[in-house]
Amino acid sequence: MFCVKCGRDCEEQIDGLCMECFLDGRSLMVLPHHVDLQRCTNCEEYNIRDRWTKTTEEDAVQEAALTGLAVIPESQVVSVATMAQAQDDRTYEVKVQADLAIGSYIVQAESSTLVRVKNNVCKRCSRQLGNYYEATMQIRSGEKDLPDDLRDEIVRRIRDSVELQAKNNRQLFITKVQEVPGGVDIMLSSISLARSLTKDLVESYGAESKESASLVGQSSDGIDIYRLTYLVRFPAYHTGDVLEYRGRPYKLTGLSKSGGKLMSLIDFRETSVRKSEIQDLRILVKHGDRKEALVLSRSGKEIQVMHPGNYSTVDLRIPEGAEIAEGGNVDVVQVEDELYYLP
Ligand SMILES: [Zn+2]
Ligand SMILES: [Zn+2]
Secondary structure, eight states, rough: BBBTTTTOOOOEEEEEEEEEHTTTTTOOOEEEEEEEEEEEEOOEEEEEEEEEEEEOHHHHHHHHHHHTEEEEEOOEEEEEEEEEEEESEEEEEEEEEEEETTEEEEEEEEEEEEEEEEEEEEEHHHHHHHHSSSSSEEEEEEESSSOHHHHHHHHHHHHHHHHHTTOTTOOEEEEEEETTEEEEOOOOOHHHHHHHHHHHHHHHHHHHHHEEEEEEOOOTOOOEOOOOOOOOEEEETTTTTTEEEEEEEEEEEEEEEEEEEETTTTTEEEEEEEEEHHSSEEEEEOOGGGGGEEEEEEEETTEEETTTTOOOOOEEEEOTTTTOOTSSSSEEEEEEEEEEEEO
């Protein structure tokens, strides 16, 4: 085969040209004059290839430069190296060096572009800043007030869960947490998020839930927009409370959608009870009203503690294998005149 330009005999040709004539003066790789890189001023993430990403500015700038990279169709990019140099605090010059495979040749090409960092607000942040929400969870109690420690526990549980889920879907966020008489309202960016959080509370705490919708308007294409409200009512009893069951004190050790588990404070055996049964049990001591007692000594299945009320020495039964050290404190509850060890 002969090159149509220089006439040399050559093994490899592109468009009738030998490789040297083909490469001669040809620009193999181009970058645009500049690339605009959007940065959210609120969450400080960068938009690269239509995705908001948490990364350093240095990496974002180099990634952004590569989004504008174009090479001739006869070539394939084997590897690229980038180098960014700040020109001012908004503009970077990025040099790109690439190894291109053309036929059996590896050819080096070099180009550069300006990356301009532009301040913007991403969709998620603009929604969050605009107090956008699709659903409200109303956390309430069967009692008059939601106890503070339970409220804090639930809010923390919801925050942790949303934070975890937001890693895979950045449209999920908590718009607002608002204390209201009798409980707390939590506004959320997504209906399905509120639904799954409600389900979790029903299953883990034996809470009751009620869903209602209200029409808030219409979208630009005429679709009705609803906001959902999930009323989540927590029972008056909570895990850790001491309840009266068949005339004896039991600790509520677990709750589920359908019932709960009770542990006897006398022999520490566990019993499963249905939800309808728990609802009728008398609460003897709330978890928050338990006391601490100093352990004076230990002998087998009993410990001797100092009564937190009258400082007398009291023998208490303990579960087998309980790790209790002399000189330490244990939780106790007083039911009528009797003191019990609370596991
Ligand atoms: Zn040639
Ligand atoms: Zn943002």
